[in-house]
Amino acid sequence: MIELKKLANMIDHTLLRADAKEEELKQLCKEADQYGFKMVAINSYPVYMCRTYLGESPVHVGAAIGFPLGQTTIETKVFEVKDAIKNGADEIDYVINVGKLKDGDIDYIRKEMKAIVDASKEGNILSKVILETCYLTEEEKVQVCEIAKEIRPDFVKTSTGFGTGGATIEDVKLMKAVVGEQVKVKAAGGIRDLTTALAMVEAGAERLGTSSGIKIVEEYKKK
Template identity: 75%
Template sequence: MIGVNELANMIDHTLLKADATKVEFERLCKEADEYGFKMVAINSYPVAMCRKFLKDSKVHVGVAIGFPLGQTTIKTKISEIEEAIQNGADEIDYVINIGKLKEGDIEYLREEMEAIVTLSRENDIISKVILENCYLTDEEKIAVCKIAKEVKPDFVKTSTGFGTGGATVEDVALMKKIVGDAVKVKAAGGIRDVETALQMIKAGAERLGTSSGIKIIEEYKNFKESSSDVASI
């Protein structure tokens, strides 16, 4: 059974709402440090602020790029990433241009991914590619994952959490089947309890994006204690 600390270190502690304030970002960072979450997931503006809050912590600062629609140019996404890196980001989660995928313009998606992954590698930061699966057919999901298997971002990710649907076990399993060991899978969107979190991990997810990380960890502590009690009877 996975340990509590190991599970916590798979969680990206998320605050992406439009009306988030400095007080909330400070609390987010304190919670992430206290629980040992892998990353705080935020928009571009508060990156420098959160880096200061986490200056003595192992918690990463992750920034959402082209968020949540993906409908910005490659140049704009690159500029946003460059500024985020200057402000202290060490992970990026970018949304693909979903419209281009719908048009069947696979070369555009490859160009976008190669540009962003190259920049990320040059700056030694982790890159994640958000597919936003709720808008995609299985064939489209497979097409992006095949590009990722070749270009090798660190992760492919199911969702922004702002679309019409979030992560599903089926999508995680499909994505993992295509990328294999070449790329990791992050599940995000709608992961609000420990049961769902464990299902995603069993399906192949190695990161979880959620604003319910504390609830999940506290539930898991109780789950492990209950399991131990049963095992000792």
């Protein structure tokens, strides 16, 4: 089984609720540092506060872009990325325009991804593309992953956690099969226990987005 330290460092410790208070966000940062999580996954507004609070901690600050619907313009998403970088973000997770994908407008999805990945690379930060797989056909999932293989974000990610469904083993396996070694896979949405977390890793996920990171680590310790 994967070592505890490695598993913990795959976790993006998540707090994306609209009503998250400052004290809760500070607690999120404290927990991420204490447990050795890779990142705090938050909305754009508290990025500066969390980066300041974490100080010299190795924990990354991740901003959610176009979240959770993805229904903003490319220009708006790029502005969000640059603003998040200015405020101290180390990573971004952006939501694709699912409607444009459903329309079959692959050129739009490619243009959007390139613009956001380019902005992230200019800022020397990691980028993750959220597919929101619960709304997609298998063909559409493959199409986005093929574009990602070409444009090279750091990760393709299953879900926001705000859709009608979250990560599945089947989706993680499919996404990994398409992107291969060129792009990593992040599983997010519905990962609430150690068994599920380990199954996602086994399926090919190299990052896990969850608000249950502490529970997962404590379960591991008991084993």
